[in-house]
Amino acid sequence: MSNTAVVHEDTPELGQELAEPPSLSAQADHPQDQELQSWRHLKNFLATHFPAASLKDWENWRWQLKNRITSARSMARILGLEFSPYVAAAGGLPAAVTPYYLWVASRSKAVQRCILPDIRETEIGPFERPDPLGEDVHSPVPGIVHRYPDRVLFLVTDFCSTYCRYCTRSRLVGKSGHHSDMRSWQVALDYIRQHRGVRDVLLSGGDPLTLPDMKIEWLLSQLRDIAHVEIVRIGTKVPAVLPQRVTPALTRMLRRYHPLLMSLHFAHPEEITPETSAACARLADAGIPLGSQTVLLAGVNDDVTTMKRLMHGLIRNRVRPYYLYQCDPIPGSAHFRTPVDTGLGIIKGLRGHTSGYCIPTYVIDAPGGGGKVPLQPDYVLGRDEQGVGLRNYEDRIFHYPDFGQEA
Numbered sequence: 129m130s131n132t133a134v135v136h137e138d139t140p141e142l143g144q145e146l147a148e149p150p151s152l153s154a155q156a157d158h159p160q161d162q163e164l165q166s167w168r169h170l171k172n173f174l175a176t177h178f179p180a181a182s183l184k185d186w187e188n189w190r191w192q193l194k195n196r197i198t199s200a201r202s203m204a205r206i207l208g209l210e211f212s213p214y215v216a217a218a219g220g221l222p223a224a225v226t227p228y229y230l231w232v233a234s235r236s237k238a239v240q241r242c243i244l245p246d247i248r249e250t251e252i253g254p255f256e257r258p259d260p261l262g263e264d265v266h267s268p269v270p271g272i273v274h275r276y277p278d279r280v281l282f283l284v285t286d287f288c289s290t291y292c293r294y295c296t297r298s299r300l301v302g303k304s305g306h307h308s309d310m311r312s313w314q315v316a317l318d319y320i321r322q323h324r325g326v327r328d329v330l331l332s333g334g335d336p337l338t339l340p341d342m343k344i345e346w347l348l349s350q351l352r353d354i355a356h357v358e359i360v361r362i363g364t365k366v367p368a369v370l371p372q373r374v375t376p377a378l379t380r381m382l383r384r385y386h387p388l389l390m391s392l393h394f395a396h397p398e399e400i401t402p403e404t405s406a407a408c409a410r411l412a413d414a415g416i417p418l419g420s421q422t423v424l425l426a427g428v429n430d431d432v433t434t435m436k437r438l439m440h441g442l443i444r445n446r447v448r449p450y451y452l453y454q455c456d457p458i459p460g461s462a463h464f465r466t467p468v469d470t471g472l473g474i475i476k477g478l479r480g481h482t483s484g485y486c487i488p489t490y491v492i493d494a495p496g497g498g499g500k501v502p503l504q505p506d507y508v509l510g511r512d513e514q515g516v517g518l519r520n521y522e523d524r525i526f527h528y529p530d531f532g533q534e535a
């Protein structure tokens with residue numbers, strides 16, 4: 129069990145460190161008031177569940193990792209929920225959450241749904257598969273998925289600080305209990321070196337940003353030494369679940385390896401806390417273009433209002449919405465899946481109604497390894513010899529003259 133706090137002899141007591149900052153006024157409906165409330169809530173959460181921890185501990189990402197909560201029973205206790213013993217028997221995906229993200233979840237039902245093991249994970253639907261995207265058959269060497277001609281997915285660890293119950297790699301993540309080592313990375317790096325058509329390497333896992341700075345830097349420097357690798361991307365949920373990880377030292381290191389991009393996983397607007405905003409700001413200030421990836425999830429974000437709030441929150445934090453994924457058919461995921469029409473309806477509710485920069489591309493990762501297929505509401509009504517019939521965001525009909533062939 130890891131929900132017991134580590135005692136550091138020389139850190140100040142909770143009360144000492146958390147003397148109320150006098151600058152925060154307590155005016156109602158004031159953003160600062162919200163911040164003060166949030167801060168009081170955290171103070172309480174720490175005192176109740178991690179009494180030996182200081183605020184300094186809380187802000188230390190290694191403390192967060194050491195004190196992960198790894199059983200459904202403990203999660204339920206801290207969230208004040210009824211614990212059903214059936215839950216403990218659920219699924220093959222391990223349970224884990226950082227104390228920080230559990231604190232976020234303690235104020236958000238939607239976030240709870242993303243991390244709490246659920247008895248419905250044991251119900252395997254007829255079309256559900258452990259590897260629905262056929263990643264294993266597209267894997268020429270361990271750790272590499274080579275599906276598209278010019279880019280590869282490089283799975284550098286199977287470890288995440290927090291396991292999302294709908295994880296597309298539930299077959300892999302959290303299984304070894306430790307990070308991959310440099311020896312296993314060498315095989316993958318050799319593959320990339322030998323394939324000169326690979327100009328884009330996407331580091332994912334697991335969560336690459338749970339690795340120590342030194343290992344991330346080693347990977348980036350190896351990749352930078354390969355002349356044909358033009359860009360490197362990192363896929364991570366760290367800014368949402370472990371924002372403490374985005375330290376000034378990390379961003380100082382990352383900015384030496386440009387062009388480096390990041391895809392940040394977000395599920396719900398309530399994940400965007402001041403801590404998460406600060407982490408995104410540090411990454412953006414390091415010149416890293418930030419995109420988002422969101423899985424469409426029943427009961428979490430499957431309505432236009434929630435999705436719009438999320439996309440607005442992201443763009444305010446300089447994260448450009450990139451992909452909205454239909455939930456992959458991993459075993460025991462039916463309770464998370466929405467009809468495709470729900471996703472199309474959400475895109476229709478965004479396009480034209482808000483900034484184009486706030487609209488992700490809705491994709492289905494085709495089962496069996498077809499790659500990402502984009503889906504759009506039907507804006508093209510049809511064509512005839514006069515041109516194309518168009519429907520705008522208000523459902524008004526327009527005609528564009530087009531004769532199908534160049535003159």
Ligand SMILES: *Cc1c(COP(=O)(O)O)cnc(C)c1O
Nearest residue numbers: 273274275276279280281330500
């Ligand atoms: C998603 C994915 C990529 C990257 O796709 P982009 O559309 O370029 O972001 C690359 N390889 C695999 C196997 C993927 O699943």
